Amino acid sequence: MAQITTRITATAGVAAVALTLASCSPSDTEGGGDDGPVTLETWISQDMETLFPGDAGSYDNISVLDVVYDGLVRYDPETTEPYNYVAESIEPDEENTVWTITIKPDLEFQNGEPVDAEAFARSWNYTADGDNGLYSNYFFGIIEGYDEMQPTTDDEGNITAEGATDELSGLEILDPLTLQVTLTSPFAGFATMLGYTGFFPVAQECLDDVEACATQPIGNGPFQVTEWQQSQELTAERWDGYTLDETPDYDAIHWTEYATGETSSWADFKAGDLDLSFPPTAEVESARNDPELAERYVERPGAALTYLGFSGYTDGPWNDIEFRKAISMAIDREGIISSLGSGQATPADSWVVPGGVPGGEAGTCEWCVFDPEAARDALERAGGWPEGEKLQISLGDDDAEVEYFTAIGNSVEEVLGIPYELNIDPDFFTTRAEQGYDGMFRNNWFPDYPLNENYLSFYASGEPGAGHWGWYSEEFEAKLDEAAAAPSLDESVALYQEAEAILAEEFPTIPFRWGFSSTYYSERLDNVILNPFSGAPILREIEVSVG
DSSP: OOOOSSGGGGGTTGGGOOOOEEEOOHHHHSSOGGGOOOEEEEEEETTOOOOOGGGOOSHHHHHHHHHHOOOSEEEOTTTOOEEESSEEEEEEOTTSOEEEEEEOTTOBOTTSOBOSHHHHHHHHHHHHOGGGOOGGGGGGGGBTTSGGGSOEEOTTSOEEEOOSOSSOTTEEEEETTEEEEEBSSOOTTHHHHTTSGGGOOOOHHHHHTHHHHHHSOOOOSSEEEEEEETTTEEEEEEOTTOOSSOOOSSOEEEEEEEOTTTOOSHHHHHTTOOSEEOOOGGGHHHHHTOHHHHTSEEEEEEEEEEEEEEOTTSOSGGGSHHHHHHHHHTOOHHHHHHHHSTTSEEEOOSSSOTTTSTTOOTTOOTTOSOOHHHHHHHHHHTTOOOTTOOEEEEEOSOHHHHHHHHHHHHHHHHHHOOOEEEEEOTTHHHHHHTTOOSSEEEEEEOOSSSSTHHHHGGGOOSSTTOTTTOOOOHHHHHHHHHHHTOSSHHHHHHHHHHHHHHHHHHOOSEEEEEEEEEEEEOTTEEOOOBOTTTOOBOTTTOEEOOO
C-alpha cells in the first residue's frame, strides 16, 4: 500500500465533531409544500477551500460532496459494509490484482455528460498525477503506473522534474461502461476503498476548468451546488435529473460557514432556528438534564482516533520503547476525558476502532492503562529523563486540543516528574510532514473506508527514518503485504489484525481517545443517523416533517 503522508492533517478537528444541521426559520418552513421549498440548513467551517473530489479530505467538504456526488460504492450506516451504487459490479481476478468495474447504464452528470468508464478514468488520472498536488493523490499508489506520474524532488522536497506521464498504465477502458484496474500487487480490500471521495467521477467540463469546478462542482449526486459565497454560505438544490434511489424528500440544503472554534450553534438551536446541534462544554450537563431534549438525541461510538507520536527521526529518550510505555501509562485517560470530553470521547486502548470496522478490537494496547507505579518503573528502565530538559508536545492551534494536551502534559509531569512545554504551531501539519518536531506531537485519524487496513497502512514508511514518526518495521510491512495479498477479504482482515499486534508490540505511537458522536435535533426532524466514520449526520437519511 502507498505511504500515507497527509491524510491526518485534514481531519485534525474531527474529534470535536458536532455537525450542526439547521432548518429555515419557522416562518419559512411551516407547511412546506405550497408554501415554498423545504430547506435543510447545516453548517461548515470557513476553512473549507475546495469541492473538487480529488482534493477533498476534510470533514466539511466530505459532508458536502456526499450529497453532490455518487461513488461506485456506498456504505451501510449500521454495518459499514460497502454495497454497489454507481457500480453494477466490481469483480477481481483470482489474485485480487486485476479488477473489472462495470458501471450502471444511463447515468449522467448534472451538465448532461455521461457517467461512464471515461469519467472515472479521467478523475483518477488527474488526482494520481503528482504534478497537480491533490490531497487524495496517495490513494492511487496501489495502481500500476503511479510512480511514473510523480514529480522528482530534491532532499529538501523541491520539485526538480515533473512526472514522466499523466495517465495510470493500470487503467484500461474496455468499453464505455467497463473499467479494468490493474494493481501493483494483490489487495483483497480494493473494492472497499471505492466509496471514498477521491474515487468519485469527474465531468470533462470540470477538468477543462478545475478552478471553477472547485467552487461550482458538476456532480452526479442528488443535489447540485447553486451558489457558494466562500467563508459565508453554500447552497445546493435538488437535481431533477437524478435517477438513483438514495435521495431525501426535501428540496435544498443551505450551509452557513462559521469560523472554526469561535461560534457555537447551540444558542440558535435553543432559539428554535436550527434543527441539530450539540452544546458547548459548559452547557452539556444542563442539556442532558432536559427531558424534552433527551427525546431528541442520537449518539454512536466514534471512529476518530487521537493519538500521540514521537520524533523517532531525532535522538531522544523516546527512541526507547520503555520511555514510550512510561508516557502512556502516566496518562490518566479516564480522568482527562471525563473532565474535558463532555461525553464526546472514550479512552482508547487500540489502534483500530473496536467494532467500527472489520478487524477492530478493544484491548490491543497493553500499555494504554493508567498505572503510575508501572510508568515510573518503565521510565527508570529507560534511563530517566535528561535533567533540566523539557518534553516538547506539539499540536495545532485548536483551543479544545490545547486543553486536552495541557491535561496530558500535566498528568505526565505529575506521575513522572518530566516538565513539558506545549508547542502550538499554526503550521503544525506542514511541520509534522516535514519531520520538523523534536519530542511528542498530536495525531488524529478517522477512516476513509471500513477496513482495519485503513488505520494501519500509513505506518508503512517504506524505509527507516521515513514517515511522520521515523518508525520502520520490516516485519510489520511484510505482514501488511501478506494481508493485502490474501485470497479473501476475511483472511485479509485477520492478517491485518496480526499487523496491529506487531504495531502494539513495538509501540511507536500511543492511542489516547476515540471520538464519540452525538447530536440533538429539532421536533421536525426524523431518522437522524450518524455517519459511522466521521460522526456527521447523514444528510441523505434525514427526514424533514412539514405542515
